[in-house]
Amino acid sequence: MKSFKCISFVLALSVILFLGTDSALSMTSQPMTSITPVISITPVIPITPVTPPIVTNPPIVAKPLDPGLIDKIVNPDFQYTTANGLATITKYVGNDQDVVIPSQMGAYPVVAIGPNAFYYSNLTSVVIPEGVIELQTGSFSFNENLKSVTLPSTLKVIGEDSFVNSKSLTEITLPDSLEEIGEFAFLNSGLNQIIIPSKVKTISSIAFDGCKNLQNFIVNPGNQVFSSREGILYKDNDILFACPTTKKITEIPAGTREIGSSAFRSNKNLTEISIPSSVKFINGSAFLYCSNLKKVVIPASVEKIGIGAFSACTSITDIEFKGEYTKIDKWAFKDCISLANVKLPSKLDKIENNAFSNCNALKTIALPSTITAIDDSAFSLCYNLNQINLPSSVDTIGAYAFKSCTNLTDITIPEGVVSIGNSAFEKCTSLTSISLPSTITQMGKYAFKFCTNLKQARFYGDAPQIGKELFANVSPEFKIYYLNSKLNWSSPTWNAYLSVGVDSFVDLPIIPIMKVNSIPISKDSIPGVNEKVDWNELLEQVKPEPIDLLPKQILPTVKPEIPGAISPSIPNVITPNLGGNVDILINVGKTDYLVNQTSIKIDASPINMNGRIMLPVKYIAEPLGATVSWNKDEQKVTITNDKVVLELWIGKNIAMVNGKSQMIDEKNPDVKPVVIPPGRTMLPLRFIAEQLGCDVEWIAESNQVKLKYPRAVDKLDPQPEPPMDYLDPQLEPPIGDRL
Structure with missing residues (x-):
């Protein structure tokens, strides 16, 4: 028994010497009740002492966690990206209405709230942590119940659209660190008062647009750029x-x-x-x-x-x-x-683009003798304009300059005018006769289209170069009269229009001027009333529309056709402005489509992106009677017809519809206009078509989209647009920024 105890003692001593006291005690933290304590032991058999090696334990130090592991120890309600060791919150996926954003995502400090990160998150309050420097585009947009926002003392930039439609937000304290407030930052918010801190250097002129309850601006006296007087x-x-x-x-x-x-x-x-x-x-x-x-x-x-x-x-x-x-x-x-x-x-010196467009009460206007140009759409949609004298200084009449001036009965185009733009007098339905000076060399497409009472056009000079459908859909009695002494005319037709050569216009019958009645003005039906039209900043420089001309012809020989006829190679598309129906059939992935059963080539086939069909917008806008313009500086497309103005920006999922901001696709924020190589702008088909008043139907069996104007019912087709499997080879798109 004594030998056993001695051996046990020696083993225990060896363990202590080998591992050290602390380690040995840690191994025997539980009482060893089965061993009897020993006071003194006399060994029976001599034992040669064995000296075990002495090991010095290093101090216990906590090892750093693996960064890959740290990256996973974050709040799962927040998605984020990292760059240079810093984090940007990209999306909130939680359900809380009162949110405190973490200051770190694992090892990465949060410095920015990304685009649309909290878009439509139904927030009522949010605390943005210290360290955040920037709120990026649309970061907290469309949270209509958001009442409380706590901004950090580190914030420098409140980006565009940050708090769009925060209608319940009546107050917010901007930090002293703030330097910039972007476009539409607080669009349609409920703010009553705003205090501008001392370091703010940049404020967009439309940062507080639509803040109908805003009473006062107050500016910190230390601000070197901005000041306030009487709340202004x-x-x-x-x-x-x-x-x-x-x-x-x-x-x-x-x-x-x-x-x-x-x-x-x-x-x-x-x-x-x-x-x-x-x-x-x-x-x-x-x-x-x-x-x-x-x-x-x-x-x-x-x-x-x-x-x-x-x-x-x-x-x-x-x-x-x-x-x-x-x-x-x-x-x-x-x-x-x-x-x-x-x-x-x-x-x-000039009447600029759209300067007096849609001024319906304007019946006449005196133009000074220094005017040289009437620019695009200058007087378009002036329904009651009945008489205007263009001074002899004018040399250019732009596209759409007098389009839809339906009461215009008398206009003198003076000597000196060289060009008349596309659709310049289109739908001037009260014109019965027009005289064109000897200086005219170019007349754009549709210049007098749908002038349904126009019976004669008198040309005093050589035959000009013209665009397609110059006199389409005019009076059945329409004739062109030209002087025999002038060049490049032909008879009995010229470019498919009945034509007659004369030695003098003196003996020609005078076409009486039509009697017209004033068109009543209705504010409810006019775009631009009650904030229904928005030009966004309106600071772009719009390029004049180039005149679209047919190839120049010298003494062409054309078979006689009915008056007002158009070339059979050009589709005659009935526009909805005249009360007709328009049926459009889009073949997804193919370069042809149908407008009222007429096949037309499209220069970039419709494609599927993010579950939505995208295409060059002019191919549906123009058959529906809408016009399309492009602003390169703002990367903005504007689509306009008699009832709606649509504004869409490349890469932005928010559009303006008659001056009101609206998501292009509320179910899919990734749907936005894009540019595909080599420079073709593609817009979402369903959104555009529905805003222009069409029914939209997806035909899954044939991979087609059918548009029908006008819309039969208010309820829109809810069917999703499936992905597309194949694309036909596309025609080579034009280079540049065309739509």
């Missing part, structure tokens, strides 16, 4: 930058040098305004949608009226310019449907 925001002390729409003022303070872009936009309380002689510039959309403003006098000091400055001021009846040289920019008075009296600057 100023920039550089003399630019009136933004006035809350709840304020009613009657005069601009003396000393003001500029009225800023969108400064009074949508102010319904503005009924009259006195502009002091210190003002030199009235910038773009300064008074856009001021629907109760009635009369404006522009002092001689004003050098320029910016793009869309008074657009959609639907109650304005009188505009008077006191100066001689004031420049009037594009869309300046577009949709001023009550405007009846205009006194233009006496030395104005």
Whole structure:
């Protein structure tokens, strides 16, 4: 028994010496009740002592966790990306309405909230952590119940669309670190007051657009760029930058040098305004949608009226310019449907693009003798304009310049005019006769199309180069008369129109001018009323539409056809503006489609992206009577017809529909306009077609989309668009930024 105890002791001692006291104790942390304690032992058999090796244990140090493991120890409600050791929250997938965003995602500090990260997340409150520097595009957009936002002291940028439609957000404290507030940052929010911190250097002119409850701007006195007086925001002390729409003022303070872009936009309380002689510039959309403003006098000091400055001021009846040289920019008075009296600057050189478009009360206007050009759509949709004298200084009439001026009975095109643009007089249904000067060399496509009462056109010069369907759908009695002494004419037809050569026009019958009745003005049916039209910033430079001409022909020989006929090679598409039906059949993945059973080639076949059909938009817009324009600087497509204005931006999933922001596809935020090589713009078919008033039907068996105008019922086809398996070889698209 003693030998056993001795051996046990020696073994225990060896363990202690080999492992160390702490390790040995850790192995015997539980009591060994089966061993009797030993006080003294006398060994019976001599044992030669054995000295075990002494091992010194290193201090216990916690090893760092593997970064790959750390990366997984994060809140699963937040998705994120990393770059340079920093994290950006990209999507919130949780269900909480009151959210505190973590300051770190594993080992990575959060420095930004990414595009649309909390889009439609039904938030009521959110705390953004310290360390976040930027809120990117649409980060918290469309959270209508969001009432509380806590911003960090590190925040520098509130990006565009960040808090769009935060209608329940009545107050927010901007941190002292803030430097920039982007476009539409607080669009349609419920803010009552905003305090601008001292470091803010950049504010978009439309950052607070649609904030109908906003009472005051207050600026920190230390701010070197912005200031406030009586609740109005100023920039550089003399630019009136933004006035809350709840304020009613009657005069601009003396000393003001500029009225800023969108400064009074949508102010319904503005009924009259006195502009002091210190003002030199009235910038773009300064008074856009001021629907109760009635009369404006522009002092001689004003050098320029910016793009869309008074657009959609639907109650304005009188505009008077006191100066001689004031420049009037594009869309300046577009949709001023009550405007009846205009006194233009006496030395104005041009009527710009859409300057007086849709001014329905305008019956006549005196143009100064210095005018050289009537630009695209300058007087389009002026339904009651019945008489206008173009001065002899005019050399160019732009595309759509007088389109749909349905009461226009008398217009003199003077000697000196060289070109008439596409659709310049299209749908001028009261014109019965037109005389064209000897200086005319080019006339664009559709220039007099649908002038249904036009019976004769008199040409005083050589035959011009023309575009397709120049005189399509005119009166059955229509004839062209030309002078026998002029060149390149033919008879009995010229370019498929009945034609007659004469030695003089003296003996030709005079076509009586039609009697017309004024067309009543209805604000509810006019685009641009009640904020239904939005030009976004309106600061783009729109390029004039080039004249679309047929190949030049010298003494062509054409078989006689019925008056007003068009070339059989050109499809005759009935547009909905005339009350007809339009049926369009799109073959997904193929380069041909049908419009009213007529086959037309498309230069880039429709494709499927993100579960939605995309195509070049003009191939559905034009058959439906809409026009399409492209702004390269803003990467924006604008589609317009008589009832709707659509604005879409490349890479953005939010569109503007008659001035209201709207998701292109609420179920799929990845649906957005794109550009495919080598420069073709592709837009979502369903969204565009439905906004233009079509029924949309997906035919799965044949991989086709059918559009029918007008829409039969209000309920839209809910069928999803399936993926596409094959694409036909595409025709080579044009290079550049064409649509």
